Amino acid sequence: GAGVSQSPRYKVAKRGQDVALRCDPISGHVSLFWYQQALGQGPEFLTYFQNEAQLDKSGLPSDRFFAERPEGSVSTLKIQRTQQEDSAVYLCASSPTGGPDEQYFGPGTRLTVT
Amino acid sequence: GESVGLHLPTLSVQEGDNSIINCAYSNSASDYFIWYKQESGKGPQFIIDIRSNMDKRQGQRVTVLLNKTVKHLSLQIAATQPGDSAVYFCAENTGRRALTFGSGTRLQVQP
Numbered sequence: 001g002a003g004v005s006q007s008p009r010y011k012v013a014k015r016g017q018d019v020a021l022r023c024d025p026i027s028g029h030v031s032l033f034w035y036q037q038a039l040g041q042g043p044e045f046l047t048y049f050q051n052e053a054q055l056d057k058s059g060l061p062s063d064r065f066f067a068e069r070p071e072g073s074v075s076t077l078k079i080q081r082t083q084q085e086d087s088a089v090y091l092c093a094s095s096p097t098g099g100p101d102e103q104y105f106g107p108g109t110r111l112t113v114t
Numbered sequence: 115g116e117s118v119g120l121h122l123p124t125l126s127v128q129e130g131d132n133s134i135i136n137c138a139y140s141n142s143a144s145d146y147f148i149w150y151k152q153e154s155g156k157g158p159q160f161i162i163d164i165r166s167n168m169d170k171r172q173g174q175r176v177t178v179l180l181n182k183t184v185k186h187l188s189l190q191i192a193a194t195q196p197g198d199s200a201v202y203f204c205a206e207n208t209g210r211r212a213l214t215f216g217s218g219t220r221l222q223v224q225p
Contacts, residue, residue: 031211033212040122041217041218042203042205042216042217042218043158043203043213043215045213045214048211048212055211056210059212093157098211099211100209103160103213104160105159106157107156107157
């Protein structure tokens with residue numbers, strides 16, 4: 001069956017540009033998570049959706065980061081006015097339930113801000 | 115692909131040996147733990163999980179041990195194979211649904 005997919009896989013942006021990263025979770029999965037992974041580090045939580053509701057956005061590093069999941073399936077992470085420190089791999093994960101459960105990760109989008 | 119874990123602690127083992135990867139977790143209230151494997155250029159891949167009401171769980175070639183007294187988690191891989199080479203992360207659920215990941219250990223399997 002299809003896993004979590006993310007697009008694009010690689011994105012190069014000039015400083016100040018806006019970017020949009022897409023996540024297609026596993027069909028029917030209730031929960032969707034975004035994580036940021038810097039080189040040599042473990043993933044760090046950004047935000048969490050249960051269906052279309054964004055229940056936790058405490059990990060978003062600034063108000064330049066915005067995420068949405070309007071129909072409870074596909075999600076988009078948008079970063080406005082990108083900065084060099086935004087360079088990282090952005091990982092999306094989905095989970096079948098709303099409780100503590102195995103999270104299935106996509107391959108990530110590697111963002112490089114020049 | 116991107117290289118994961120350039121400056122991580124490294125465990126180097128011979129093919130066929132058993133590997134033990136350790137992790138100290140941070141929150142005594144955490145009730146769910148997962149081990150993930152991450153290969154270069156890929157997302158984390160689930161290996162095994164354990165809930166806090168257990169102290170041991172076995173999968174195929176892998177065993178996870180949980181010691182809540184000292185907040186320690188370990189992953190044992192039996193008969194390590196070259197395909198096991200990757201970065202391994204422990205992750206804990208602290209009650210907010212998102213996972214908190216440890217810093218990772220690189221496992222290198224020498225043929």
